[in-house]
Amino acid sequence: xxxxxxxxxxxxxxxxxxxxxxxxxxxxxxxxxxxxxxxxxxxxxxxxxxxxxxxxxxxxxxxxxxxxxxxxxxxxxxxxxxxxxxxxxxxxxxxxxxxxxxxxxxxxxxxxxxxxxxxxxxxxxxxxxxxxxxxxxxxxxxxxxxxxxxxxxxxxxxxxxxxxxxxxxxxxxxxxxxxxxxxxxxxxxxxxxxxxxxxxxxxxxxxxxxxxxxxxxxxxxxxxxxxxxxxxxxxxxxxxxxxxxxxxxxxxxxxxxxxxxxxxxxxxxxxxxxxxxxxxxxxxxxxxxxxxxxxxxxxxxxxxxxxxxxxxxxxxxxxxxxxxxxxxxxxxxxxxxxxxxxxxxxxxxxxxxxxxxxxxxxxxxxxxxxxxxxxxxxxxxxxxxxxxxxxxxxxxxxxxxxxxxxxxxxxxxxxxxxxxxxxxxxxxxxxxxxxxxxxxxxxxxxxxxxxxxxxxxxxxxxxxxxxxxxxxxxxxxxxxxxxxxxxxxxxxxxxxxxxxxxxxxxxxxxxxxxxxxxxxxxxxxxxxxxxxxxxxxxxxxxxxxxxxxxxxxxxxxxxxxxxxxxxxxxxxxxxxxxxxxxxxxxxxxxxxxxxxxxxxxxxxxxxxx
Ligand code: M6R
Numbered sequence: 001x002x003x004x005x006x007x008x009x010x011x012x013x014x015x016x017x018x019x020x021x022x023x024x025x026x027x028x029x030x031x032x033x034x035x036x037x038x039x040x041x042x043x044x045x046x047x048x049x050x051x052x053x054x055x056x057x058x059x060x061x062x063x064x065x066x067x068x069x070x071x072x073x074x075x076x077x078x079x080x081x082x083x084x085x086x087x088x089x090x091x092x093x094x095x096x097x098x099x100x101x102x103x104x105x106x107x108x109x110x111x112x113x114x115x116x117x118x119x120x121x122x123x124x125x126x127x128x129x130x131x132x133x134x135x136x137x138x139x140x141x142x143x144x145x146x147x148x149x150x151x152x153x154x155x156x157x158x159x160x161x162x163x164x165x166x167x168x169x170x171x172x173x174x175x176x177x178x179x180x181x182x183x184x185x186x187x188x189x190x191x192x193x194x195x196x197x198x199x200x201x202x203x204x205x206x207x208x209x210x211x212x213x214x215x216x217x218x219x220x221x222x223x224x225x226x227x228x229x230x231x232x233x234x235x236x237x238x239x240x241x242x243x244x245x246x247x248x249x250x251x252x253x254x255x256x257x258x259x260x261x262x263x264x265x266x267x268x269x270x271x272x273x274x275x276x277x278x279x280x281x282x283x284x285x286x287x288x289x290x291x292x293x294x295x296x297x298x299x300x301x302x303x304x305x306x307x308x309x310x311x312x313x314x315x316x317x318x319x320x321x322x323x324x325x326x327x328x329x330x331x332x333x334x335x336x337x338x339x340x341x342x343x344x345x346x347x348x349x350x351x352x353x354x355x356x357x358x359x360x361x362x363x364x365x366x367x368x369x370x371x372x373x374x375x376x377x378x379x380x381x382x383x384x385x386x387x388x389x390x391x392x393x394x395x396x397x398x399x400x401x402x403x404x405x406x407x408x409x410x411x412x413x414x415x416x417x418x419x420x421x422x423x424x425x426x427x428x429x430x431x432x433x434x435x436x437x438x439x440x441x442x443x444x445x446x447x448x449x450x451x452x453x454x455x456x457x458x459x460x461x462x463x464x465x466x467x468x469x470x471x472x473x474x475x476x477x478x479x480x481x482x483x484x485x486x487x488x489x490x491x492x493x494x495x496x497x498x499x500x501x502x503x504x505x506x507x508x509x510x511x512x513x514x515x516x517x518x519x520x521x522x523x524x525x526x527x528x529x530x531x532x533x534x535x536x537x538x539x540x541x542x543x544x545x546x547x548x549x550x551x552x553x554x555x556x557x558x559x560x561x562x563x564x565x566x567x568x569x570x571x572x573x574x575x576x577x578x579x580x581x582x583x584x585x586x587x588x589x590x591x592x593x594x595x596x597x598x599x600x601x602x603x604x605x606x607x608x609x
Contacts, residue, residue, distance in 0.1 A: 001027050001028055001075050001101060001102075001177075001353070001603055001605060001606055001607035001608050002027055002028045002072055002073060002074045002075055002087070002099075002100070002101040002192075003021060003023075003024025003025065003026075003027035003028065003072065003073040003101065003191075003192045003193070003196070004024075004070065004071070004072050004087075004099040004100070004101050004158060004159075004160050004179075004190070004191065004192050005017050005020035005021055005024060005070070005071045005072075005099075005160075005189070005190065005191045005192070005196050005197075006069070006070040006071070006099075006160040006162075006170045006172065006189060006190040006191070006215065007020070007067075007068065007069060007187065007188075007189050008067070008068040008069075008168075008169065008170050008187060008188055008189075008215055008216060008217050009067055009068075009184060009186055009187020009188065009217045010067055010186055010187060010217065011067060011187065012061065012064075012065065012066070012067065013036050013061075013064075013066055013067050013068055013069035014034055014036055014058055014061030014062070014063075014064040014065075014066070014069060015060060015061035015062070016061075016200070017034055017036075017061070017069050017070070017071035018034070018051070018054070018055055018058070018060065018061050018071070019199065020071065020189070020191055020196035020197060021051055021054075021071050021072070021073045021196070022051060023193070023195040023196045024073050024191070024192055024193060024195070024196050025050075025051055025073050025598075026396065026398070026603065026604030026605060027073060027075065027101070027192060027193075027603055027604065027605050027607065028073055028074050028075025028076075028603040029050055029051065029073060029074075029075070029598055029603070030048065030049075030074055030075060030076050030081035031046065031047060031048045031049060031073075031074045031076070031081050031082070031083070031085070031086035031087075032046065032047065032049075032050070032051045032053070032054040032071070032072060032073045032074065032086065033045060033046025033047065033054065033071065033072050033086045033087050033088055033099075034046070034054065034058065034061075034064060034069055034070070034071045034072075034088070035069055035070050035071075035088035035090070035097035035099070035162060036064045036065070036066035036068070036069035037066050037067075037068045037069065037162060037164065037167045038064070038065050038066040039066075040164060040167075041094070041164060042090065042094060042095070042096075042097045042162060042164055043064055043065075043066065044088055044090060044097060045057055045058050045063070045064060046072075046083060046086035046087065046088065047083055047086060048081050048082050048083050048086060050598075051073060067217075068162065068167065068168075068169075068170060068217075069162070070088055070097065070098075070099045070160040070161075070162055070170060070190075071088075071099065072086070072087035072088060072099040072100075074086060074087060075603040077103055077126070077608055078103070078107070078124060078125045078126040078127075079123055079124030079125045080124070084122060084123045084124075085123045085124055085125050087099045087100060087125075087127060089123060089125060089127050089128040089130070089131045090131055091131045091132055091134060091135035092119055092120055092132060092135060093135060094164075095135065095163060095164045095165065096131050096134045096135050096138070096161065096162070096163045096164075097131065097161070097162045097163075098127060098130045098131040098134070098159060098160070098161050099127075099159070099160040100126075100127040100130060100157055100158070100159050100160075101157070101158040101177050101178075101179075101192055101607060102155060102156035102157035102158060102175070102176065102177040102607070102608065103126060103155045103156055103608050103609070104126040104127065104129055104130065104153055104154070104155045104157065105126075105154045105155035106152075106153070106154040106155065107126035107129045107155075110129040110133060110152060110153075111128075111129050111132075114129065114132050114133065114136060117136065119132050119135075119136065126155075130149060130153070130157070130159065130161075133148075133149040133152060133153075134146065134149050134161065134163075137149055138163075140165075142161075142163050142165065142166050142169075142171065143171070143212070143214065143223075143227070146161060146171055146173065146212060147212070147225070147227060150173055150175075150212070150225070151225075153175075155175075156175055156176035156177050156353070156608070156609075157173065157174070157175050157176075157177055158172075158173075158174050158175075158177035158178060158179040158192060159171075159172060159173045159174070160172055160190055161173070168216050168217070169214055169215060169216050170190060170215045171212065171213065171214055171215070172190045172207060172212070172213040172215060173207075173211070173212045173213070174207045174208065174209060174210075174211060175209050175210055176209060176353070176356075177192075177353075177607055178192055178193065178351055178378075178379060178607070179191075179192060179207045180192075180193070180194055180197075180204045180205065180206055180207065181204065181205040181207060181213055181215060181220050181222075182194075182197040182200070182201050182203065182204045182205075183201060183203040183204070183205070183220065183234055184197075184200055184201045185201075186217055186218065187200075187217050188215045188216070188217060188218075188219075188220055189201070189215075190213070190215060194237055194377070195394075198237065202236055202237040202238070203234050203235070203236055203237075204234070204235055204237060205220060205222070205232050205233070205234055205235070206232075206235065206377075207222070207232075210224065210225050211223065211224060211230065212224075212225075212227075237377075239376050239377075244393070244394045244396050250590075251397065251586075251590075251596045251597050252396040252397040252597045253397035253399055253401060253489070253586055253596050253597055254586055254596075256395055256396070256397055256401045256402045257401045257402070257448070257579070257582050257583060257586065258448060259392075259393070259402050260401065260402050260405050260441075260444050260448075260579065261440075261441035261442065261444045261445045261448075262441070263390075263391065263392045263393065263402045263405060263406050264405060264406065264409050264440050264441050264444065264575070265441045266391040266392075266406075267390050267391045267392070267406045267409045267410060268409050268412075268413065268437055268438070268440075270391075271413055272434060272437070272438070275430070275431035275434040275435060276430075276431075276434070277413050277416045277417050277420070277430070277434065279388065279413060279414070279417050281386055281387060281388045281389075282370065282386055282388075282417070284385070284386055285368050285370065285385050285386045288339075288342065288368035288385075289342055289368070289370075289418070289421070290421060291340060292320065292340055292341060292342035292368070293320075293321070293340045293341070294320065294321045294322065294323075294337075294340070294341050294342070295310075295311075295314055295320050295321070295322040295323075295341070295342045295343075295344060296322075296323055296324075296325055296330070296335065296337055296341055296342075296343045296344070296362065296367070297310045297311060297322065297323070297324040297325070297343075297344045297345075297346065298324075298325055298326075298327045298330050298343060298344070298345045298346070298355060298358045298359065298362070299324075299326075299327055299345060299346035299347060299352075299355055300326060300327050300328060300347075300352050300354050300355055300606065301400075301484065301606075302348075302400045302403075302404045302481055302484060303346040303347050303348065303352075303355070303404075303407060304324060304326050304327070304346075305404070305477060305480045305481040305484065306346050306372075306404060306407040306408050306411055307324030307325075307344070307346055308324045308476075308477040308480060309408060309411060309474060309477045309478075309574050310322065310324060310344065310346075310411045310414070310415070311323055311324045312473060312474055312477060313411065313412070313415040313474075313571060314414075314415055314418060316571075317415050317416075317418075317419045317424060317425060317571060318415060318418035318419040318422055318424050318425075319419075319422065319424045320342075320418060320422070325358075326354075327345070327352070327354040327355040327357070327358035327359075328354040328358075328609070330358040330361065330362075331354075331357050331358050331361045335361070335362075335365070337362055337365050337366075337367045338365060338366050338367065339366035339367065339368075341362075341365075341366075341367040341368075342367065342368055342370065343359070343362040343367040343368065343369045343370070344369075344370050344371075344372065344414070345358065345359045345362075345369060345370075345371045345372070345380060345384065346371075346372045346373075346407050347371070347372075347373055347374075347378075347380050348373075348374045348375070348390075348392075348395060348400055348403040348404075348407070349374070349375050349378060349604065349605040350371070350373040350374070350375045350378020350379055350380040350381045351375070351378050351379055351380070351605050351607050352380075352605065352606050352607070353606065353607050353608050353609045354606070354609055355380060356379055356380060356383075357609060359371070359380060359383060359384065360383070363383070363385075368385050368386075369383075369384045369385050369386075370384060370385065370386045370387075370388065370414075371384030371386070371387045371388070372387075372388050372390060372407050372410045372411070373387055373388075373389060373390070374389065374390045374392050374395065374403045374406065374407075376389060388410050388413075388414070390403060390406030390407055390409070390410055391406065392405075392406040395604075396597065396604075397596070397597045397604075398488070398489075398597065398598055398599055398602050398603065398604045399485055399488050399489050399585075399596075399599070401485075401582045404481065404578065405444075405575060405578065405579075408574060408575050408578070409437075409440070409575065412433075412437060412571060412572060412575070413437075415571065416430050416433060416434070432569065433569050433571055433572070436568050436569040436572055437569075437572060439568070440568070440572060440575055440576070443566040443568060443576055444575070444576065444579055446566055447565065447566070447576060447579045447580055447583075448579065448583070450563075450580075451583050451587075453563060454563065454580055454583045454584045454587060455583075455587045457544055457561050457563070457584060457587075458584055458587030458588045458590075458591055459587075459591060460561065461515050461542070461544065461588065462490075462587075462588045462591040462592055464492060464513070464514070464515040465492060465493060466492070466493050466494070466509070466514055466515070467483070467486060467492055467493070467494040467495075467514075467515045467516070467517060468494065468495055468496075468497055468502070468506070468509075468510070468514065468515070468516045468517070468536075468541075469482045469483040469486075469494065469495070469496040469497070469516075469517045469518075469519070470496075470497050470498075470499040470502060470516060470517070470518050470519070470529075470532060470533075470536075471496075471498070471499055471518065471519035471520070471522070471529065472498060472499050472500060472522060472525040472528060472529055473522050473524075473525055474521070474522055474570075474573060474574050474577075475499075475519035475520065475521055475522045475525075475529070475573075475577065476496070476497075476498045476499070476519075477574060478519055478521075478574050478577045478578055478581065479496035479497070479517070479519055480496045481578055481581065482496065482517060482519075482578070482581035482584075482585070483495060483496035484496075485581060485582055485585040486581075486584070486585040486588060488599050488602065489585055489586070489589040489594055489596050489599050490585060490588045490589040490592050490594055491592070491594060491599070491600070492588065492592075499518070499528070499529050499532040500528065500532065502532060502535070502536070503532075503535065507535065507536070507539065510536050510539045510540070510541050511539065511540055511541075512539075512540030512541075513540065513541075513542060514536075514540070514541045514542070515541070515542050515543075515544065516533070516536045516541040516542070516543050516544070517543075517544045517545075517546070517581070517584075518532070518533050518536075518543050518544070518545045518546070518559060519545075519546050519547075519577060520533075520545060520546065520547040520548075520551065520555060520558075521546065521547060521548045521551075521565055521573045521576075521577050522570070522573065523548070523550070523551065523570065526547075526551055526554065530554075530555075530558050533545065533558055533559060534558075537560075542560045542561075543558070543559040543560050543561075544559060544560065544561045544562075544563075544584075545558060545559030545561070545562045545563070546562075546563050546564075546565060546577060546580055546581070547562065547563075547564060547565070548564065548565050548566075548567050548568075548573065549564045549565065549566055549567050550567045552564050563580050565577055565580065
């Protein structure tokens, strides 16, 4: 997945494109490049490395003259991150330049065809075939060449295309990858995300699949695949999309951890009336929810981990058969979902390709889809039957923290709603949970205030090269997230295990000095978890334990190091238990001098399957 941006107007294009790319770096950051039309030729500067490198190479864009251009920030799929594999890619003659987000699945076949016609390739990417095919089909009409080229491509794409023969235009095309066009004053833009252009304009056109746009400085014409012109609405973005700043914080991740009390409050408060949960967002799907006989929760990475908690909670409190399924697996697993299945998709970005594909499959099979999404107007938000937004604000760090917590808060609300409708919890029971829900922000703050202890534990363990997270039931679900957080930002190998499962094989990996992070917040299974801790300690493991305050007395002495979490209703424990794990991972990564906000090989939004 990558970010693309384009500008055509009267201003110098390069600084505007660089500014746009800065806002798209969350989509990938292993290389970046620009192509600018300048006096009958396309100037291309591109380079491996962060956008900063491109910024320096172009002197903030000053070294590139011209008022029309396209730019790209990359997350490598085909071909290692390198100068030659960076976008834009140009055709053999240098006359056509292309930026691309997506994957051309039949690129090998297309490459063979072109090589047989004598075309010489200069990169290992799938994207280069697009530039070469365009030139191959070009017979004086660029739009016709675009149309022919697109008809040969299999896979997904958001494309920005320029040609020296048409200096007054940029062509854009989309299939299964986000692309917006934006209307400026004597200028127009294209971008993977509104964030890239919002500094200049809030009037945007959402390009849909299989549409092609011709963008000049004063017009945007949009066509379908038959080349019929379409009349698409200009949408004014009125939601707040202010740029997040790090302020005095060293990292966005830390800042976002600190924001969690507010984020939880912003997400739950508008949905509570007294001690009642009010989810107006569900009004249009209420009858479908009432007759649902099962729930599937779909997501990737941390969003999937929230789904695992949802599964435990919906089954326990609302008594509805539920399962959490990785979105990337759902689509190809012949899922038994139908019109009586409620599907909940969870996604911070709303643009994760696997989650979008799973959602579409669920809809195709007749299910009703509720989406829990952070980014307003994203693909998932637009296509789901109903959306519950998490009011986490823009999350910049690749490792999610505040969006995860906000998703979890929505799961709690949904659980209460379902339990109420199915009469599985009394009003009194619900009101007890809601009272505790309202206290979550202050309890999270209490944990954050004890962060020095976690920093100390990080200093004890940051040199470990293998860590196991163990827990049972909800604690196991939290372990999944704790383990992912640690590995993605600190590059320490770590695994989450259901504590009872360890003895079925994995315990052979425990040796003196192995760190085992044990979660013991689930009161009913506390004794069993303590037995599992004893087993690993008997084999020499160092145990860092997390337990609820009310278990302090019984837990003391059972772990080498311990951290206590404020008491709360059992349903809500995950919302508290995850916070110290986020902070522990953060401090470990800090001590290992890792690039915390932009870990290697990752991107914030994973828009390829
Ligand atoms: O935008 P999404 O919530 O759909 O993203 C899903 C995952 O890619 C994401 O949660 C990922 O696992 C995070 N980097 C974890 O911190």
